[in-house]
Amino acid sequence: MQRSPKHTLNNGTAIDVLGYGVYKVPADDCAALVSTAIDAGYRTVDTASLYANEEGVGAAVRGAVAAGTPREELFVTSKVWNTEQGYDSTLAAFDASMEKLGLDYLDLYLIHWPAPARELYIPTYKALESLYRDGRVRAIGVSNFEPEHLHRLLDATDVVPAVNQVELHPWLAQVELRELHASLGIATQAWSPLARGAIFTDPVLASVAAAVGRSVAQVVLRWHVQSGHLVIPKASSATRIAENLDVFGFALSDAQMAEIDSLDRGQRSGSHPNEVN
Numbered sequence: 001m002q003r004s005p006k007h008t009l010n011n012g013t014a015i016d017v018l019g020y021g022v023y024k025v026p027a028d029d030c031a032a033l034v035s036t037a038i039d040a041g042y043r044t045v046d047t048a049s050l051y052a053n054e055e056g057v058g059a060a061v062r063g064a065v066a067a068g069t070p071r072e073e074l075f076v077t078s079k080v081w082n083t084e085q086g087y088d089s090t091l092a093a094f095d096a097s098m099e100k101l102g103l104d105y106l107d108l109y110l111i112h113w114p115a116p117a118r119e120l121y122i123p124t125y126k127a128l129e130s131l132y133r134d135g136r137v138r139a140i141g142v143s144n145f146e147p148e149h150l151h152r153l154l155d156a157t158d159v160v161p162a163v164n165q166v167e168l169h170p171w172l173a174q175v176e177l178r179e180l181h182a183s184l185g186i187a188t189q190a191w192s193p194l195a196r197g198a199i200f201t202d203p204v205l206a207s208v209a210a211a212v213g214r215s216v217a218q219v220v221l222r223w224h225v226q227s228g229h230l231v232i233p234k235a236s237s238a239t240r241i242a243e244n245l246d247v248f249g250f251a252l253s254d255a256q257m258a259e260i261d262s263l264d265r266g267q268r269s270g271s272h273p274n275e276v277n
Contacts, residue, residue, distance in 0.1 A: 002245040002246050004245065009139050009163065010162050010185040011138075011139055015139075017225055017231070018042075018225065018244070018245060019043070020045050021191065021232035021233060022046065022051060022053055027053045030055075032056075033056075033236065034061070038064045042245060043073055044232070045075070046232040048078055048079035049097055050079070054101050077106075078097045078108075079110040079112035080093045080128075081093070082113055082276070086124060088127075091127050094131055105138065109141075113144045114142070114149040114273055117277040122157065129157060141163035142161045142165075144276070160185060163186065165189040167269065168188065168193065168229060170261075170264065171264065171267040172265075187230055190230065190232070192269050193220065193221060193229075193232070205219055212252065212256075217233070218247050223252060226251065226252055227257075
């Protein structure tokens with residue numbers, strides 16, 4: 001069984017460096033795939049209200065606990081969706097997610113997108129702060145926040161986000177944002193860490209993969225790890241689930257890291273945060 005090393009968030013909570021993401025995992029398949037991931041050694045699972053598969057995540061986590069895995073070893077993230085933003089509606093959305101998950105507490109709760117046109121992410125975050133103070137969630141944070149959103153949030157709230165989960169891969173390296181995170185003590189977590197598979201044909205990555213005897217996916221995930229990112233790749237088969245976690249037994253050289261760093265071209269596989277409302 002492979003196991004990811006831990007990263008300590010800014011409030012002392014420990015999260016796996018590499019977890020399992022379930023975006024676009026069908027609800028009917030989610031419990032089985034999350035159980036497979038837990039059996040393979042994953043301990044962090046990332047879901048969201050939008051994904052409509054929180055029930056499957058919760059079932060797999062409860063099943064693992066019943067089989068002997070301590071609940072405190074498992075780390076579950078969920079997110080409040082744009083149409084659920086606002087102080088009271090966020091608290092209601094959290095209750096709905098917890099009912100679907102069937103858990104006593106959540107490990108990390110995020111604002112899914114800033115949705116700037118809605119002008120609601122500050123009261124939404126204040127609701128997250130209330131949940132955090134009440135002990136219903138162990139850490140809080142944001143997702144897809146740009147520097148201007150973070151600065152405005154920090155000026156109006158008390159708890160520095162533990163995480164900002166953003167699209168991040170070799171073609172979209174987010175250097176400025178990562179530097180801001182580092183200065184504020186916010187962990188950078190990468191969604192779409194493999195650019196939804198688009199980078200698999202990149203010749204530079206293929207060359208590095210051949211040199212180290214690993215798959216392109218493993219090379220990219222290793223780049224994330226060595227760059228200091230948290231990362232949540234999705235996989236839909238037991239083989240890929242295991243392969244994605246098997247990135248801690250090799251290292252990329254400084255020259256290989258520099259080669260991959262040079263691939264940044266600001267190319268997104270998803271939407272820009274200012275366009276999602």
